[in-house]
Amino acid sequence: MGVERVLSIGERLHKLLEEAEREAERKIAEAQKKANEMIAKAKAEAEDRQIRARRGAGIDDLIRAEEEKAKKEAAKIMEDYRRKAEELRKVPDDRFKESVDLVLREVLPK
Amino acid sequence: MNAESMELEVQLIERTVDKRNALLARAEEQAKKILKAAEQECERIRSESERQILTLAGSELRAARDRIIGRAELEGRKLLMLARDELLSSVFSAVKAKLKEMVEGGIEAVDYGEILLKLTVEAITEMGGEEFIVAANERDLKYLKKNLKKIKDRVKTVLGDVNLRLDDNPIDALGGVIVRNSEGTKIYYNTLEGRLRTVRSRIEAEVAKTLGVI
Numbered sequence: 001m002g003v004e005r006v007l008s009i010g011e012r013l014h015k016l017l018e019e020a021e022r023e024a025e026r027k028i029a030e031a032q033k034k035a036n037e038m039i040a041k042a043k044a045e046a047e048d049r050q051i052r053a054r055r056g057a058g059i060d061d062l063i064r065a066e067e068e069k070a071k072k073e074a075a076k077i078m079e080d081y082r083r084k085a086e087e088l089r090k091v092p093d094d095r096f097k098e099s100v101d102l103v104l105r106e107v108l109p110k
Numbered sequence: 111m112n113a114e115s116m117e118l119e120v121q122l123i124e125r126t127v128d129k130r131n132a133l134l135a136r137a138e139e140q141a142k143k144i145l146k147a148a149e150q151e152c153e154r155i156r157s158e159s160e161r162q163i164l165t166l167a168g169s170e171l172r173a174a175r176d177r178i179i180g181r182a183e184l185e186g187r188k189l190l191m192l193a194r195d196e197l198l199s200s201v202f203s204a205v206k207a208k209l210k211e212m213v214e215g216g217i218e219a220v221d222y223g224e225i226l227l228k229l230t231v232e233a234i235t236e237m238g239g240e241e242f243i244v245a246a247n248e249r250d251l252k253y254l255k256k257n258l259k260k261i262k263d264r265v266k267t268v269l270g271d272v273n274l275r276l277d278d279n280p281i282d283a284l285g286g287v288i289v290r291n292s293e294g295t296k297i298y299y300n301t302l303e304g305r306l307r308t309v310r311s312r313i314e315a316e317v318a319k320t321l322g323v324i
């Protein structure tokens with residue numbers, strides 16, 4: 001009776017492991033399938049975009065994005081020039097006076 | 111069933127369950143790795159595709175960018191140029207204001223009468239000849255009338271004796287003179303405004319340098 005019971009349990013445990021192995025294999029296969037699908041989809045999309053780009057379509061979005069990027073850069077450039085222009089206007093009094101004297105010397109006869 | 115065999119049975123069950131759990135955990139881990147690798151591969155495909163499209167659309171994108179940046183650079187440089195011009199204009203306006211003050215006798219250290227004589231003599235000697243008509247504004251004409259002999263004497267050292275007349279019609283000028291020969295074929299503009307204009311075109315760059323704006 002005891003030996004029979006141990007054998008029966010051993011068999012059931014073996015079955016449990018076999019099922020677990022199948023479950024593990026199924027999980028991996030499922031992940032692999034999903035991965036293959038993801039890659040295939042990405043490849044198809046990339047292919048499609050390239051075909052459209054070769055025909056000149058789909059570039060509009062890229063150009064718009066590039067324009068937006070360039071506009072931001074342009075705003076920075078303008079800001080920089082505005083700052084420089086403001087700096088230019090802040091001429092020290094002595095330099096301004098020196099310039100006035102220089103012109104005056106040239107205007108008046110020697 | 112005795113206690114010893116029961117203990118063995120429990121141990122067997124525990125070991126098997128542990129083995130099963132470890133097996134499933136490994137599978138789970140491997141599945142995650144597969145999906146992560148796939149995501150990375152998708153990202154690589156997308157990036158590569160993006161790069162290839164950018165290469166294809168490169169010239170159009172560059173043109174779009176250059177157009178916007180180029181316009182900003184141009185506008186910016188214009189802004190700087192305007193600021194420089196404003197500054198230079200303010201210098202020349204200040205000079206003009208000083209000249210006005212000077213001709214009105216507002217600057218004690220400056221003898222405008224002497225300046226006027228020099229302007230007249232300079233115009234005559236530069237023109238050359240024997241007969242001259244000098245025009246000036248009302249105030250300067252009065253001064254020149256009083257000092258006509260002085261002018262002739264100074265001119266004499268360069269041109270000898272000359273015939274000098276004053277034009278009774280006053281000109282509209284801040285100061286200085288316009289000298290012409292009797293035939294009206296030669297005219298020498300030596301007004302202060304005229305000289306200021308000439309000086310501006312001649313030394314604007316030097317003034318900008320003195321101001322430190324170039």
